[in-house]
Structures are given as structure tokens and as C-alpha cells.
Amino acid sequence: MERALELISEYGYLLVFFGTVIDQSGIPVFIVAGGIFVAAGLLGFWPVILLSILALVVTDIPFIFIGRYLSRRLVGNYSTGKSVRWLKNFLIVGTAIFLKSPTLFYLFSKVIPVIGKYVPVFAGFSSSRKARAVLLFSLGDVVYALVFTIGGVYLGDLFIEYSRVLAVVIALLFAVFYLLAARIYGKRIKSRMGKERSEYR
Numbered sequence: 001m002e003r004a005l006e007l008i009s010e011y012g013y014l015l016v017f018f019g020t021v022i023d024q025s026g027i028p029v030f031i032v033a034g035g036i037f038v039a040a041g042l043l044g045f046w047p048v049i050l051l052s053i054l055a056l057v058v059t060d061i062p063f064i065f066i067g068r069y070l071s072r073r074l075v076g077n078y079s080t081g082k083s084v085r086w087l088k089n090f091l092i093v094g095t096a097i098f099l100k101s102p103t104l105f106y107l108f109s110k111v112i113p114v115i116g117k118y119v120p121v122f123a124g125f126s127s128s129r130k131a132r133a134v135l136l137f138s139l140g141d142v143v144y145a146l147v148f149t150i151g152g153v154y155l156g157d158l159f160i161e162y163s164r165v166l167a168v169v170i171a172l173l174f175a176v177f178y179l180l181a182a183r184i185y186g187k188r189i190k191s192r193m194g195k196e197r198s199e200y201r
Helices: 002-022 029-039 045-074 082-100 102-111 115-125 130-161 163-200
Strands: none
Touching: 002 029, 002 045, 029 045, 029 130, 045 082, 045 115, 045 130, 082 102, 082 115, 082 163, 102 115, 102 130, 102 163, 115 130
């Protein structure tokens, strides 16, 4: 037990950082674990927060530019290859979903298991300004890291025990907010189209 505590004290920050880089669970197990280690006095609060944010940001930025690269390569590419067509259709559909409520995805997409990790690709594939995308994803990362580190400090055992249930509940809440936002977006588009038609009559 003493050896385990020593290892956590020595390598806990690396565990939080690299675990967060690869984590796709929606509920960030390694950030929550960092909060638990903080509560146990093994790690410092602010280093855990900063490393968690850094781990999230360093995955977001490359994915944004991967999306941008794919946009340049695939838009206007009329290859009949199945893999190219599948990838292009997947990115177009994903980007269309993203653009119906981009702010919601920028700030809270990380709570969606698996898919949330790769939302920056759709942001990069879209025509959204990349500087704005980086800024808003980073803001979302700060909120995400703070909420789950503090949750780990005060409710760590509950977060770990019910992580799957929490992941499903939070993803469902995100879906509800997304559908509401998409409906409002749809009404605005219809309203604009109606105004434009009336102007041309």
C-alpha cells in the first residue's frame, strides 16, 4: 500500500495527463481520479487542473487541423473509392449536425462518450474560424476540467462507482439541449428564408 501511494505521488500527474489524452468515456475517469488524489493529499489541486486542461487542449488543436486538412483534400474530390466516399459523407453529416448548434458542441461536447473526443474534427472540416474554435474548445476544456476535478475531490467514490450511469445521463441531457437548439436554429433559418422570399416578390 505504501509503495502504491509513493507511485501515485511520483507519477500521479503523468497518469492524469496521459490518461486524459486517451480517455474517451465522457466522464473523465483520470480527471476524477486526479481529484480523488487531491482529496487524499497526494497531488496538488492546481497542477491537476492545469495538466487536465493541457491534455484536453493538446488533443483538440490537432483534431481541428486534421478536420481542416480533410476539408481541403475531400471537398471537390469525386473519387469513386468506397472509403473516400464513406469518409466524405461521414464528415459532411457530422459537420451538418455540429453546425446546428456549434456553441453547445464547443463548450460541452466532451461529455459525449467516444464521439465527443472527435468533435474538433467536424469544427475543422466546417468553415468556422479556427481561432474561434480553439478559443471556445479551450473554454469548454477549462469548465470540464474544473467540474470533474472538484467532483473528484468531493464526490470521487460516487463518480467512479456510477461513471457509466452518469455518462449516459449527461449524454442524454446534451442530446435534449441539442435538439432544442437545433429546433430554434431551424425556425430561424425558415424565418430568414421567408423574409428573403418576401423581399424578392
